[in-house]
Amino acid sequence: MPEDSFEPRIVGFLCQWCSYTGADLAGTSRMQYPPNLRTIRVMCSGRVDPTFIVQALAEGADGVLIAGCHPGDCHYSEGNYRAMRRYPLLLKLLEQFGIETDRVRLEWVSASEGEKFARVVGEMTARLKELGPLNWKKRSAEYSGAA
Amino acid sequence: MAKPKVAFYWCASCGGCEEAVVDLHEAILKVVEAVDIALWPVALDFKRKDVEAWKPGEVTVAFINGSIRTSEQVDWVKLLRQKCPVVIAFGSCAHLGGIPGLSNFTTREKTLANKYHNSPSVDNPDKILPQLETEINGYELELPEFLPAVYALDQVIEVDYYLPGCPPVPDLISAAVGAILEGKLPEKGSVLAPDKSLCDTCPQKDSKPEVMKIESFKRVADSSPDPDTCFLAQGYVCMGPATRSGCGELCIRGNMPCRGCFGPTSEARDGGTKMLSAIGSLLDTTTEEASERLAATMVDPLGTLYRFSLPTSILKQRLG
Ligand code: SF4
Numbered sequence A: 001m002p003e004d005s006f007e008p009r010i011v012g013f014l015c016q017w018c019s020y021t022g023a024d025l026a027g028t029s030r031m032q033y034p035p036n037l038r039t040i041r042v043m044c045s046g047r048v049d050p051t052f053i054v055q056a057l058a059e060g061a062d063g064v065l066i067a068g069c070h071p072g073d074c075h076y077s078e079g080n081y082r083a084m085r086r087y088p089l090l091l092k093l094l095e096q097f098g099i100e101t102d103r104v105r106l107e108w109v110s111a112s113e114g115e116k117f118a119r120v121v122g123e124m125t126a127r128l129k130e131l132g133p134l135n136w137k138k139r140s141a142e143y144s145g146a147a
Numbered sequence B: 001m002a003k004p005k006v007a008f009y010w011c012a013s014c015g016g017c018e019e020a021v022v023d024l025h026e027a028i029l030k031v032v033e034a035v036d037i038a039l040w041p042v043a044l045d046f047k048r049k050d051v052e053a054w055k056p057g058e059v060t061v062a063f064i065n066g067s068i069r070t071s072e073q074v075d076w077v078k079l080l081r082q083k084c085p086v087v088i089a090f091g092s093c094a095h096l097g098g099i100p101g102l103s104n105f106t107t108r109e110k111t112l113a114n115k116y117h118n119s120p121s122v123d124n125p126d127k128i129l130p131q132l133e134t135e136i137n138g139y140e141l142e143l144p145e146f147l148p149a150v151y152a153l154d155q156v157i158e159v160d161y162y163l164p165g166c167p168p169v170p171d172l173i174s175a176a177v178g179a180i181l182e183g184k185l186p187e188k189g190s191v192l193a194p195d196k197s198l199c200d201t202c203p204q205k206d207s208k209p210e211v212m213k214i215e216s217f218k219r220v221a222d223s224s225p226d227p228d229t230c231f232l233a234q235g236y237v238c239m240g241p242a243t244r245s246g247c248g249e250l251c252i253r254g255n256m257p258c259r260g261c262f263g264p265t266s267e268a269r270d271g272g273t274k275m276l277s278a279i280g281s282l283l284d285t286t287t288e289e290a291s292e293r294l295a296a297t298m299v300d301p302l303g304t305l306y307r308f309s310l311p312t313s314i315l316k317q318r319l320g
């Protein structure tokens, strides 16, 4: 695939209390950002089990965005701290699997930060274009396929 | 009534699973009384042609241990699958990929080079690698293919039941054999062990503090855990929360944190990420910097979280 025609697929897990509302604001305020994000609304960033992230990457996502309320602001008080604590461990693990850590991003986006949301999606899309497709499913099948 | 016939077969394994059968001690006499062993390469001399001659269904159950790494193993397990109505994946390697599955952390090429070129005790100036076919003095010699990765048994053939463990413990083996003899096997695809997490049956569970806070990661290689306190609470990565019980807590009683050989319970698709989720939540940090610093003290997450299950994990292997 020539580099400029590659449109990364990003799966975004957005907490419904802050980040999803922030994304909504970006939309209603007609802010421009790339259409590469597939949004999954979750109750809280703490609900995003690393299994979901890994599964998304294994099944065709080029990148995953997890967005939650700013530390201290989580609707369930502690959920985003969980997300924050798991994140660097997950990155270490992904690195060992040969997956670039820039493919997975954790961001705090409040309900009023539509602009930040649009910027994050823009930056992430640009970075993933540089990295190119992850293509895990296909590469994995080609490498080890069925025995 | 004629005794049911069973087969034992081994693939890429260490021999520990064979040992586990012998470890049944007197109970093995009951097994031998109740069944005829039609194939057991480690102990009895049967050949492939004997197996080929079996009538379909003549041998009821095949217990297959070891992971799959060569084309020969693939051929054998396909043959056994064709002949036996019930196939049981015996032990962590057949069930999850096992310790040999850690080889999926690197490539076939690197594994071969390590073994045949770079190993300090190998003298191989011409850099020869095993070939599928070689001619020597007019004879054609054949070797099985070394496959690109390590596979669990159900990635190669259909499996009816799983006996977990590295190796499976005598109680569970006896119970499985009993269930087969009485025709009381559970639903196809079941793991023949309890579906609770190890923490539920752990002798240390009462020492778990109400709120666990991991301050730094420790390893048994560098320090010795307090035998009376939950390992995880001390900062040792104990796979108990993400691992199925039924082992008799042998490692825990030996002052060794759980390493996950029974695999996850049926609720978790991937024991490694499940465990990562659990420990990640327990870190005693409130800032991103502190979380990073703490994460940096965890040595080898992949090898720790997937010690027995890399080939059956969601990502299966390292790529690139
Ligand atoms: S984490 Fe390990 S030591 Fe602690 S209760 Fe669970 S199995 Fe026992």
Ligand code: FES
Pocket (backbone or CB within 6 Å): A015, A016, A017, A018, A019, A043, A044, A045, A046, A067, A068, A069, A073, A074, A075, A076, A077, A079, A080
């Ligand atoms: S509710 Fe937004 S991060 Fe918890």
